[in-house]
Amino acid sequence: MSSVPASLNPAQLEAVHYLGGPCLVLAGAGSGKTRVITHKIARLLEAGYAPGQIAAITFTNKAAQEMRERAKELVGARAAKHLVVSTFHSLGVRMLRADGTRLGLKEKFSIFDSDDVLGLLKEAGASSDNALARRWQWAISGWKNQGLNSEQAEAVAANDDERVAARVMKRYEEKLAAYQAVDFDDLISLPHKLLRQDDEVRAKWQETLRYVLVDEVQDTNTIQYELLKSLVDHPDERRRGLFTAVGDDDQSIYGWRGATIENLKRLSVEYPRLKVIALEQNYRSTGNILRAANGVIAHNPKLFEKKLWSDLGDGEPVRVVECDGEEHEAERAVASIQALRGAGGSVAGGGGVEFKDFAILYRANHQARVFEKALRRANLPYKVSGGQSFFDRAEIRDLCAWLRLLVNNDDDPAFLRAVSTPKRGIGTQTLSSLGEFAGRWKTSLYEALFAESLGTAVPARAIGSLHEFGRYVNDLEYRARHTTGSEDAKALLMGWLKDIGYEQHLHDGEDSEKLAAARWSNVLDFVDWIAKRCGGEIENDGGMTVETEKKSVLDVAQTISVIISLAERGDDQNVITLSTLHAAKGLEWPHVTLAGVNEGLLPFRSDDEDMTPERLEEERRLMYVGITRARTTLLVSTLRRRKKGRDTIQGVPSRFIKEMKLHEVQAKVDPMEKLKALRAAAAERAAQSAVAGSKA
DNA sequence: GCCGCCCGACTTTTT
DNA sequence: GTCGGGCGGC
DSSP: OTTOOSSOOHHHHHHHHOOSSOEEEEEOTTSOHHHHHHHHHHHHHHTTOOGGGEEEEESSHHHHHHHHHHHHHHHHHHHHHHSEEEEHHHHHHHHHHHHGGGGTOOTTOEEEOHHHHHHHHHHHTTOOOHHHHHHHHHHHHHHHHTTOOHHHHHHHOOSHHHHHHHHHHHHHHHHHHHHTEEETTHHHHHHHHHHHHOHHHHHHHHHHOOEEEESSGGGOBHHHHHHHHHHHOOSSGGGTTOEEEEEOGGGOOOGGGTBOTHHHHHHHHHOTTOEEEEEOBOSSSOHHHHHHHHHHHTTSOOSSOOOOBOSSOOOSOOEEEEESSHHHHHHHHHHHHHHHHHHHHTSTTSOOOOGGGEEEEESSGGGHHHHHHHHHHTTOOEEEOSSOOGGGSHHHHHHHHHHHHHHOTTOHHHHHHHHTSSOOSOOHHHHHHHHHHHHHHTOOHHHHHTOGGGGGTSOHHHHHHHHHHHHHHHHHHHHHHHOBSHHHHHHHHHHHHHHHTHHHHHHHHOSOHHHHHHHHHHHHHHHHHHHHHTOOOEEEETTEEEEOOOOBHHHHHHHHHHHSOOOTTOSOOOOEEEEEHHHHTTOOEEEEEEOOOBTBBTTBOOTTSOOOHHHHHHHHHHHHHHHTTEEEEEEEEEESEEEETTEEEEOOBOHHHHHTTOOHHHHTOOHHHHHHHHHHHHHHHHHHHHHHHHHO
């Protein structure tokens, strides 16, 4: 959002300043939505609301966190601290913890996660069939999100399967009650029930939360909408409907999990005074990209008229390339990234194009694999977003820190994490002394460990522990270097975990045994994963005995540290993003590739389900979301042949490509020509800056 | 009843 | 390429 101007545009201003009644802000992609919300919070404070009386509701914890951060920049840490910035679910927890007893809930009710729920459903339905239980879970969650209980569910059940599910739901409800537990859906429906049936409690919450802002309102499901309504429907007419709902009907892509844009229609019906403000100026993308986006979305029936525009100029044409297959597509995507990096990156002082400027987006997770392979082969760093990466888990990051330390002794962040994971009597005091010492002598922490004069900086006791740690790392490194083959690697790694007492560490650090066990199981998966990569397994491959190449544990650790650049610095890692379209919503990149834009894939179509107009419209919105992620260049690639299961089928370009209404010339630009042109331009710039440099 | 192997499929995701 | 289900054998 670097191109967003300092001041608000007229529509944004109007949205910020309208406080007197219900307000719907239709925030197009890249139109400065979060700015409007945070400025509106500031405006509300100015108008006399106390921070604690303003609630900003989001869908994910991440969004809530970001919102609080952004608000903090504007209104200061003090006010930001007291704002109620929360997800629907955590607001629900808060309400139930405070007043759940009114519903007969114990004060310390437990919250069942989806695994717990699955187990309970198997009990309730007397079945050990995972898939069946999952289908029940899906159906029951759907009903709950429409605000139905088991009785009502049975009434609406359309077939035998659903009737069975409804009966399982009844027993499930009883079991939950017996356990004094709630599931995730209850975190919305129970607070709603509470506010509906208990005037006193409702009055209390309405007194507390006087103004409500909702982000991504197009993603609300029926029961979430109802909960909001019961919060803002104050009996006093003057205080009725004091809310701002922010959303974009064109970016509603969660219909399959109960979200309904029906809610947007309901808003204008149920709040006749609703002020609707459209934010149409886009600060993100070039004209060409926006025209493509508008072209696609124009094929959907419109709830509210809205058309994005930008004053950033036409920019590069949107490119469409046809590929022979998935591998070819991945190669071309990689080539395009390298071309753009080559063009911008090597120019002296020319603010190069960085890895984090690129994203490759696709419809389904499994499409990532072939891109990962191509990127690895090209030695380009990447991360796969969407579904929290295995490698983002605390326990895996712990172990990766150790591996990184083995690979590179001078990796200080890795050292710090490893030395205190688990705690081994080396405290912060010792570490900061060590850090100071290392800083003074300009050495790494690990190197400082063995310095003769360390005794001048660190007490003798601590030196003992430090040396012990250093010797252990040294020894482990030696063994890792000389251990090859899966079997031995596994033994080495398990020995290491035992040495450092990692399993115990997990149990100590985690309140719940169950969670600790889950973490340990991740660790075991990780060990297997590494061990497997050490090779040496005798495989029987179609009558032929194949022995795979053996690698040392250290070699494997090395590739891990290269590929997964787990910067301790956080998420400012400079890597290419691979993401599903769903997970990409709300994000942006200068250079975006939309991959696999084929009929059957996007719009997605499963064999045993026919395509309703509604489903197609949601797929179209998904395409729209994908297009509008791009700031400066957009590459759309389609497959002439694509894999489906074991066999290869003919690929048909997605109808959405035609809908982008690209000019023929625009679509036919050969990527190699483009590459040459970009290189020529880069060379020219480089030559010019060289000339400029010699003059200076 | 459990374990292991083989075959087939392979949306989207948060709390 | 991997995961999970189903089937077959012990």
